[in-house]
Amino acid sequence: MNKTALLYLVFGLVILVALIFDLGLLSKKDKKVTIRQALNQTFFWVGLALAFCVFLWIERGQKPALEYLSAYLMEWSLSIDNIFVFILIFSAFGVKEVNYGRVLLLGILMAIVFRVIFITVGVTLVQRFEWLLYLFGIFLVYTGYKMFASDSEEDSFNPHQSKVYKLLTRVLPLVPHDGGGNFTVRKEGKKFFTTLFVVVIMLAAVDLVFALDSIPAVMGIVDTKTEGYENTAKLVIYTSNIFAVLGLRSLFFLLRGAVNQFDYLPKGIAIVLIFIGVKMLAEHWISQWISNTTQVFISLGFILVCLSGSIFYSMFMDKESKEHADHADDQSH
Numbered sequence: 001m002n003k004t005a006l007l008y009l010v011f012g013l014v015i016l017v018a019l020i021f022d023l024g025l026l027s028k029k030d031k032k033v034t035i036r037q038a039l040n041q042t043f044f045w046v047g048l049a050l051a052f053c054v055f056l057w058i059e060r061g062q063k064p065a066l067e068y069l070s071a072y073l074m075e076w077s078l079s080i081d082n083i084f085v086f087i088l089i090f091s092a093f094g095v096k097e098v099n100y101g102r103v104l105l106l107g108i109l110m111a112i113v114f115r116v117i118f119i120t121v122g123v124t125l126v127q128r129f130e131w132l133l134y135l136f137g138i139f140l141v142y143t144g145y146k147m148f149a150s151d152s153e154e155d156s157f158n159p160h161q162s163k164v165y166k167l168l169t170r171v172l173p174l175v176p177h178d179g180g181g182n183f184t185v186r187k188e189g190k191k192f193f194t195t196l197f198v199v200v201i202m203l204a205a206v207d208l209v210f211a212l213d214s215i216p217a218v219m220g221i222v223d224t225k226t227e228g229y230e231n232t233a234k235l236v237i238y239t240s241n242i243f244a245v246l247g248l249r250s251l252f253f254l255l256r257g258a259v260n261q262f263d264y265l266p267k268g269i270a271i272v273l274i275f276i277g278v279k280m281l282a283e284h285w286i287s288q289w290i291s292n293t294t295q296v297f298i299s300l301g302f303i304l305v306c307l308s309g310s311i312f313y314s315m316f317m318d319k320e321s322k323e324h325a326d327h328a329d330d331q332s333h
Contacts, residue, residue, distance in 0.1 A: 003059065003060075004232070007235055011238075018044075019246075032100075039254055045247035049247065052068075063292065064233075066297065067296050068239060070299050071218040071221050071236060071240035074218060074272065075214055075245070077272075078214045080255065081265075083255055092158070092160060093159065093202075094178075095178065095199055098181070099178065100253070103203070107200045107202075107203025111208065115208070115211050119215060120234075122219065133219070137276075137277045137278070141274050141281070142277075143273055144270040144271065144272075144273030144274035147266055148266075150266075162202070165202065168201060173191070175187070217272075217276050221299050222236050222237055225283075262311060264310045264311075265311055267310055268307050268310025272302065275302055275306075
């Protein structure tokens with residue numbers, strides 16, 4: 001067994017054990033998830049992702065480990081945007097809180113399958129047609145600009161008006177309730193799909209839409225062009241994506257009440273997407289002056305500064321607005 005196969009085996013075993021552990025705590029039917037449980041699970045998944053980074057550093061060296069960390073941070077920050085849309089979907093279909101855990105788990109597992117397919121096809125195409133990276137770069141610059149210029153893109157999202165929901169209503173027999181926490185029910189001998197099943201499909205579809213931004217961004221961070229590095233690049237992209245997505249469920253329970261406070265995070269993400277897009281477009285000239293390892297350091301530092309800065313600025317502005325509102329209330333009295 002070669003080293004790459006061994007790394008995949010270790011990763012697979014870690015994920016399997018972690019999911020079994022996670023299932024035992026968060027996915028029991030008819031059980032609400034407390035903030036304390038969500039915090040513990042968030043620490044668990046982030047700690048596991050960082051431990052794998054250390055393992056990757058030991059086995060493959062500094063460069064892939066830093067690429068993995070940069071890609072993981074990129075995906076993890078985009079997950080916060082996912083959470084906002086997930087909240088809209090749960091609200092639109094009236095999902096009961098006791099069913100959140102199971103619905104999120106199944107939606108996320110489906111999303112992982114779609115992402116693995118997407119990554120496999122994307123990396124294979126880029127390795128065969130290198131010029132696709134320039135298209136990805138243009139796409140990221142455009143997406144980043146649109147995100148930065150938009151005030152609140154998610155507010156316009158209506159789950160009942162989405163193409164996915166309309167397709168499901170056409171091809172599947174649906175009932176307008178959750179079937180007592182079940183995904184299917186039987187009426188007069190015929191199987192019908194409940195709103196919980198619809199929500200699972202919607203969650204996976206929404207994540208795939210977000211992946212259209214995030215996976216090209218990750219390909220801009222990870223070196224997919226150096227000969228002999230292809231297998232390591234795939235490993236870094238797969239593992240960073242899967243760890244970030246698996247941690248999304250606990251992050252949802254932890255942040256669902258506070259996600260609206262991160263008003264400026266999309267701006268930070270937008271700047272990162274534009275930075276990565278420009279880097280992809282100028283890769284040929286940048287590589288003549290800066291080594292690949294140094295580029296990874298610069299990317300990691302830029303991502304950390306933009307994301308942490310936008311989060312802290314959001315918290316500062318939220319505090320300022322609350323103090324201003326309290327002062328206005330005091331004056332009115």
